[in-house]
Amino acid sequence: MSRGAQTMGTKLRGRVHKFGDHIDTDAIIPARYLVTTDESELAKHCMEPIDPSFPSRVARGDILVAGENFGCGSSREHAPLAIKGTGISCIIAKSFARIFYRNAINIGLPILECASAAEEAEDGDLIECDLESGVILNLTKGTQHQAEPFPEFMRQIIESGGLINFVRRRLEERKSR
Amino acid sequence: MTEKILATHSCERHVKPGQLIMAKVDFCMGNDVTAALAIKEFRKIGVERVFDPERIALVASHYVPNKDVGAAEQAKVMRQFAIEQGIKHYYEVGRGGIEHVLLPDNGLILPGMVYVGADSHTCTAGALSCFATGIGSTDLAAVMALGEIWLRVPATMKLVYYGKLNEWVMGKDIILATIGRIGVNGALYKAMEFTGPVIEQLPMSDRFTITNMVVEAGAKNGIMPFDEVTQDYLMKVAPCSQDRWEVYLPDEDAQYTEVIDFDCSQLEPLVAYPYLPSNVRTISEAVKDKISIDQVFIGSCTNGRIEDLRIAAKVIRGRKVHPNVRMIVIPATHRVWQMALAEGLLEIFAEAGAVVAAETCGPCLGGYMGVLASGERCISTSNRNFIGRMGHPQSEVFLSNPAIAAASAILGRIAHPDEL
Numbered sequence: 001m002s003r004g005a006q007t008m009g010t011k012l013r014g015r016v017h018k019f020g021d022h023i024d025t026d027a028i029i030p031a032r033y034l035v036t037t038d039e040s041e042l043a044k045h046c047m048e049p050i051d052p053s054f055p056s057r058v059a060r061g062d063i064l065v066a067g068e069n070f071g072c073g074s075s076r077e078h079a080p081l082a083i084k085g086t087g088i089s090c091i092i093a094k095s096f097a098r099i100f101y102r103n104a105i106n107i108g109l110p111i112l113e114c115a116s117a118a119e120e121a122e123d124g125d126l127i128e129c130d131l132e133s134g135v136i137l138n139l140t141k142g143t144q145h146q147a148e149p150f151p152e153f154m155r156q157i158i159e160s161g162g163l164i165n166f167v168r169r170r171l172e173e174r175k176s177r
Numbered sequence: 178m179t180e181k182i183l184a185t186h187s188c189e190r191h192v193k194p195g196q197l198i199m200a201k202v203d204f205c206m207g208n209d210v211t212a213a214l215a216i217k218e219f220r221k222i223g224v225e226r227v228f229d230p231e232r233i234a235l236v237a238s239h240y241v242p243n244k245d246v247g248a249a250e251q252a253k254v255m256r257q258f259a260i261e262q263g264i265k266h267y268y269e270v271g272r273g274g275i276e277h278v279l280l281p282d283n284g285l286i287l288p289g290m291v292y293v294g295a296d297s298h299t300c301t302a303g304a305l306s307c308f309a310t311g312i313g314s315t316d317l318a319a320v321m322a323l324g325e326i327w328l329r330v331p332a333t334m335k336l337v338y339y340g341k342l343n344e345w346v347m348g349k350d351i352i353l354a355t356i357g358r359i360g361v362n363g364a365l366y367k368a369m370e371f372t373g374p375v376i377e378q379l380p381m382s383d384r385f386t387i388t389n390m391v392v393e394a395g396a397k398n399g400i401m402p403f404d405e406v407t408q409d410y411l412m413k414v415a416p417c418s419q420d421r422w423e424v425y426l427p428d429e430d431a432q433y434t435e436v437i438d439f440d441c442s443q444l445e446p447l448v449a450y451p452y453l454p455s456n457v458r459t460i461s462e463a464v465k466d467k468i469s470i471d472q473v474f475i476g477s478c479t480n481g482r483i484e485d486l487r488i489a490a491k492v493i494r495g496r497k498v499h500p501n502v503r504m505i506v507i508p509a510t511h512r513v514w515q516m517a518l519a520e521g522l523l524e525i526f527a528e529a530g531a532v533v534a535a536e537t538c539g540p541c542l543g544g545y546m547g548v549l550a551s552g553e554r555c556i557s558t559s560n561r562n563f564i565g566r567m568g569h570p571q572s573e574v575f576l577s578n579p580a581i582a583a584a585s586a587i588l589g590r591i592a593h594p595d596e597l
Binding site for chain 2: 022030036037048069072095098099102153167
């Protein structure tokens with residue numbers, strides 16, 4: 001199961017693409033494109049209403065940084081899928097809207113909540129994050145930040161490689177009971 | 178209330194805000210956009226059957242009648258899955274409508290339930306004193322397999338409404354006033370508990386409008402105490418279902434992160450300007466701003482109920498839609514459409530020069546049936562006015578109650594019904 005890749009214990013390094021507060025799911029992927037579930041297809045329209053050239057500027061592994069309430073609005077899982085499809089490896093924000101947060105965890109897209117790192121980062125900065133420890137290094141600025149750690153339960157989902165693998169495990173546990 | 182419901186649905190005796198639990202799900206839902214993805218993920222789990230075909234609703238609502246080939250394929254995936262799994266509550270075009278109006282009106286959502294749906298406005302059902310929240314598609318796949326969901330127990334904020342409502346002030350204005358006060362992340366991850374004399378006086382339609390938009394304040398769920406109004410509604414939509422209700426009332430010493438009081442006696446109808454639902458002005462200010470409009474949309478899970486259409490028809494009756502305006506009316510469900518037909522409301526709209534479409538979410542999310550061009554402005558009774566929400570990124574959406582939207586259709590600018 002390649003889905004969700006290996007996310008814990010991995011260091012990610014990439015250039016920053018910076019966005020503001022309250023970036024909503026209609027900005028991330030407009031509803032008119034929700035006629036496919038294919039992430040590379042969705043990625044073509046990622047951020048189209050607010051930054052149409054975004055998908056073409058992302059290099060695989062880049063990091064999206066945003067302000068408060070990232071991913072507010074709809075429950076569409078197509079939003080984190082579209083971001084994942086562009087090649088973004090991780091999202092750092094001051095805070096996330098709750099359904100987006102769930103969806104990202106569930107599909108295995110790494111996210112980190114860290115106000116100071118999000119505040120400081122600028123477009124083009126080189127950032128390295130250690131998903132296990134939550135340590136974020138801004139290599140351009142030479143600074144270090146600590147993200148909110150994931151609760152144990154969420155780490156289990158992430159370590160399983162996303163919710164689907166977690167569910168499989170739970171069903172096996174039930175059978176063996 | 179929220180904590181009590183979640184405790185009884187988990188293996189815990191008490192639960193605390195912030196605690197992560199696996200909760201039993203009483204009912205779950207997906208629509209033609211989110212279910213297609215959920216079904217794809219469900220297949221990956223490798224389980225043959227859903228946990229309970231009677232506790233799942235699949236509703237074709239967003240892009241039906243199919244707007245294009247992609248939408249048609251997604252609707253087909255859901256339809257075939259419903260047949261394969263024997264899903265009892267599958268709603269086809271012409272027999273359903275928008276899930277957040279449809280499922281409560283069909284008596285499927287009851288007090289005390291844990292109800293999750295792959296649509297952010299699932300929170301609407303919290304007006305029935307249950308825990309209702311929106312989830313993603315992979316979440317829904319997991320729920321369909323397990324009958325459980327992982328949840329972080331939300332802290333609760335209490336909102337108390339006092340005073341007497343002025344004419345033309347509706348549930349929509351109460352929730353816009355609330356979001357305007359606390360902001361679009363003012364209730365992030367929290368439960369919003371709505372109480373007070375104003376809420377007690379409101380019919381279910383206005384209550385649903387309020388809980389519908391709690392997600393626009395970032396909340397996990399909105400909830401209202403069970404009372405006679407709830408009971409009367411349930412007796413109508415779900416007769417003889419009392420043995421399946423569980424009524425949880427707030428404890429005297431319930432813990433709230435904050436208690437916010439609202440004096441509603443000075444409240445006038447409100448308009449949320451682009452591009453956030455919190456960007457609220459009074460209708461008096463909006464009238465002074467002389468905002469011309471190109472389109473009016475009356476419908477959606479927020480304000481597409483029969484009560485909303487009655488108010489709009491009362492304003493429109495005997496008048497004509499302004500020559501520069503396209504007015505689109507979409508009853509939220511097939512049953513609402515039929516009621517509007519029987520009551521003569523559809524004729525009032527048609528006579529005025531409005532188009533009345535079949536039940537769908539359609540234009541609310543810029544899907545189809547009223548997509549905006551660049552530079553166009555729409556006043557809409559829906560719930561979101563983000564950049565490009567209803568079409569071109571350079572179009573604008575203003576949110577209001579149905580009376581304001583109807584008056585605006587006549588005058589071609591954002592207007593108060595008293596101006597007519």
